[in-house]
Amino acid sequence: MKDQPEVAWLKIDKWILNTNFDAQNPQGEMSHDFSQVFVNMDGQSLGMYELPAKIPVIGEGVHEFVLLPGIINNGISATKKRYPFVETFTSNIELIKNDTVSITPTTKYYSSINFLIEDFESPSMQLEVSTESNATLGRNNDPEFLKWGNNYGEVILMDSSNLLSMITTFNTVLPKLGSEVYLEFDYLNTNSMLTSVISFGNGNYYEDPYILINPQDENEAVWKHVYLDLKEIVSYRQTTPINEASFQFVLDEDLNSSFFYIDNIKLVYP
Template sequence: MSRLSFFLLLLLGFTACVKNNPDPSWLEVTAWTLQSNIDLSGDEGELSHNITEAWVSIDDKTIGVFQVPFKIPILKSGTCNIKIYPAIKNNGISATKKIYPFLEVYEVNQTLVQNQTLTLHPITKYKSATKFWIEDFEGINISLTDDPNTSIAHCETANENLQPFNGNLYGKVSMNSIDSLWVAYTENDIFIAKGKEAYLEIDYHNTNSLTTGLIYVSPSGVTNNINIRLNAQSPESVVWKKIYIELKELITAAPNSSSFRQSFSCYLESGQTNTEI
């Protein structure tokens, strides 16, 4: 008897709770569009992006982070301030979603209506204060140097099967049983203040794994710090991808008065005879 009474009480309580909930409004958010910021005068380079997430806030209350596109119920109606922050998979890891600090929030004042859907098409652009270092392989001289002491393979420019975000050229490294090792680094020393947000954005198309690193150039010497590894893609299904690699932690750990370079390295993938990056 006591078990049955408990079940009935639980059911009645649950029914009462559902009955008191108001009908929701619905918010639908489509994929992101990245636009040029005219204040940057093209300094942001080709406008490729991999903004896969949206961090949603309504009237300054966080609703959650969602993979675009999505449609969610909102237990609110009337005129609202809606902020949608562009978010990424930090370091390419699905479990580490983060608002990208260099992109502007999409903000609107709109009316939510119960049982109706408000559809938003979020647009963002790089913030005007963003500083860029870009290698797009378009110039006569590129600032990525093969290590003369260790590298066997070489980076060269190519233009086969161009995608819109490639511009006119892209960098390409061909690996084989002879050219089985590639080591390279950027030529220019870049100063980045400790504690500041810093990212490496890479568009890549690879059938060989690639390891990125951050080089400290300091009065005490030069040190290469291994960072994120980009896994090889299958030759049958390889596509262009984009990753956002966070550098802040490595920069903070650097010796004082350090400047920085990027490093890249790879060995021919095991079991393969010809691969590309």
């Protein structure tokens, strides 16, 4: 049996997302869930790891490490991907065999990234509730749940006949032809929610149901951040200039009442 090589250890607990003060556009809150890290040493890939991670590295002395933030794409844990809108982290790190080096990588959005944001802070919302809805979209600032700013969005469902459908009203042309486009938001919920993409213009209208956000147990519910990859849908609907995000709620079975809190809705694109 061959002897196992001695290794150095690289310990990475989490990513920190900083504000880019050179950004050309408002970035909103720095909420994120960079739960993965792609690791390169001296130009060679060491793989992707879920955070927190303790990574064995063969080598010693000073080496150049380049770390890239990764996400769970579309809320599907088996689908992990490099997040395309933020900078890499580069550092020269001294490795010592049988010893551990701990680092906390930082990143920030590229300065040219575009954001369309609804954070429930302005007097008017860039969300339109459909006429057939009989539940309401409100704001709340309950300190037990408030995490960013002064308000979060709130949908309360009290009856099996309750439904609510709402759509963003950013009215902005998103890039197509395979450009990266993400819908992101933070949520804390006991009810599910169906996301869709509404595409319209030039006499056409399309509704593409997309990802169902699952409910959380009321006793264990926490704020989560989700990344929904809209590239394929937006590029496929290339004859319609406008693409908006839609959110639909109906009371889940076996529940007498439920809620869905939402904040920091963003469409992010180059």
